[in-house]
Amino acid sequence: MPVGLPFRLQDYLELVDWSGRILREGKRGAIDQHLPPILDRLQIDPRHWLYLNKNFESRFKSLVGAGHSVRTACEQLGKRWCHGIRDCERYLSPPAAS
Template sequence: MAQRYLNGDTLDPYKLKAIEDVASIWRERLMDISWFMRCLNESVARQANTEDKCTGRFWEGRFKSQALLDEKALAACMAYVDLNPIRANMAKTPEDSDHTSIQQRIRASILDEQPKELLPLVGGERLNMPKGLPFRLDHYLELVDWSGRHLDPRKRGAIAENTPPILERLGIPPRHWLYLSRNFESRFKGLVGSAEAVRHACRRLNKRWVHGIRDCRCYLSATPC
């Protein structure tokens, strides 16, 4: 019926109603990240199971969808993701970590450029600010490199003498940043940001409670614990 409708054929009213109902479901699925991940997971699992001649899930757990409410949450999440290959011992340095945005930014920075595929890092907020992320590129690269060095178990708990400037600007103590760079995915499930930003989002979304609010208050607020 859908093909006939697209070809301009005249359809009975009940058939048009059926097409509208199906189209409504398709629209919801196109906007639903959970449905997208379900389809993606299934196709990847089928291909991997065929290659490995086995059955079961490809990924251990479900995906997480987190709303980043301010630049503190954004910086913590970006660094956490960019350090995944190093955390998994698949790379020794950020510039060697394949399939990461940090590698793309480093390669572009060598040519004094920023990657066209990624939103640029444009520095702190100011008048006539260009579109981009509110961090300086050199500060972010230094921050990720510094965080990566502290993922080494032999150096766990040590604090570098020269704290990256971006931490001072964001108002995050170094020991709190190290906690975020190690535990971002496990500690935050939904809304991520300062306690004030999370409360504002809860009021807007009519939510009475959100997982991780204590960590948001402790590690991402103006007066951390």
């Protein structure tokens, strides 16, 4: 068995997104046909998503999410520092408004 999927990550994500829109149509949790693709909705660059899939466990040891969400959670938990916060900001946070 080869390591990984036998096709590009972008193709896989499109397949998952398409399946959620078609196979679950009309059921609770279905993906609305009018919604943009998932990475667009999450404002994550596909290249960043690919990098994170290959390096997730080495980059994150604790909380993961948009930088502002991780910082808020750290404050609520009384943590002064969170391993991986810079990668959260770089790869998982929406781009700054111009």
